[in-house]
Amino acid sequence: xxxxxxxxxxxxxxxxxxxxxxxxxxxxxxxxxxxxxxxxxxxxxxxxxxxxxxxxxxxxxxxxxxxxxxxxxxxxxxxxxxxxxxxxxxxxxxxxxxxxxxxxxxxxxxxxxxxxxxxxxxxxxxxxxxxxxxxx
Numbered sequence: 001x002x003x004x005x006x007x008x009x010x011x012x013x014x015x016x017x018x019x020x021x022x023x024x025x026x027x028x029x030x031x032x033x034x035x036x037x038x039x040x041x042x043x044x045x046x047x048x049x050x051x052x053x054x055x056x057x058x059x060x061x062x063x064x065x066x067x068x069x070x071x072x073x074x075x076x077x078x079x080x081x082x083x084x085x086x087x088x089x090x091x092x093x094x095x096x097x098x099x100x101x102x103x104x105x106x107x108x109x110x111x112x113x114x115x116x117x118x119x120x121x122x123x124x125x126x127x128x129x130x131x132x133x134x135x136x
Contacts, residue, residue, distance in 0.1 A: 019104075019125075026103045026129055031056040032065040045081030048074040049120065053090065053132075062091035068100065068130040072120035080119035085132075087114055093134055100130040110135075 027033045032054040042051040050071050057064035072079050087094045097112040104125060109116075111132075120126060 022104055023129070030065050030067055030131065032067045043084040044070075046079045048072060048079040049081055049083070049118065051083045053085070055090065057091070063132070063134055064091070066090060066132045068128070068132055070118050070120065070128045070130070072122055072126045075122050075126065078119060078121035080117065082115040083118055084115055090132070092132060097135050099133045099135060101133060103129045103131055
């Protein structure tokens with residue numbers, strides 16, 4: 001029922017509470033996720049993957065705070081493919097590498113070019129939340 005009061009077991013090992021806590025922390029720490037402007041959807045090679053960026057530009061940095069979110073819409077199967085980014089529009093280098101820092105796992109990937117590979121297995125995580133950063 002839509003208005004049913006539910007009791008959640010936050011200590012259950014399959015609870016989403018740690019993911020929610022982490023996402024809320026990421027939202028607080030990233031200006032791009034605190035406003036409704038700057039949303040762009042991006043092409044992917046797999047129809048089960050949806051990708052979008054949120055960006056908050058600043059005066060000091062052409063890129064500003066740039067967040068790429070990629071979600072696997074299939075909760076049962078892993079999916080992988082390329083994600084297309086309009087590098088110039090986003091302020092990212094077109095001929096040089098940049099860093100995709102996954103804020104959920106703290107893993108860092110070096111990407112280059114408009115198309116970059118992602119893989120999401122729902123048994124591990126159904127989402128990547130990347131902060132995209134030009135190489136120093």
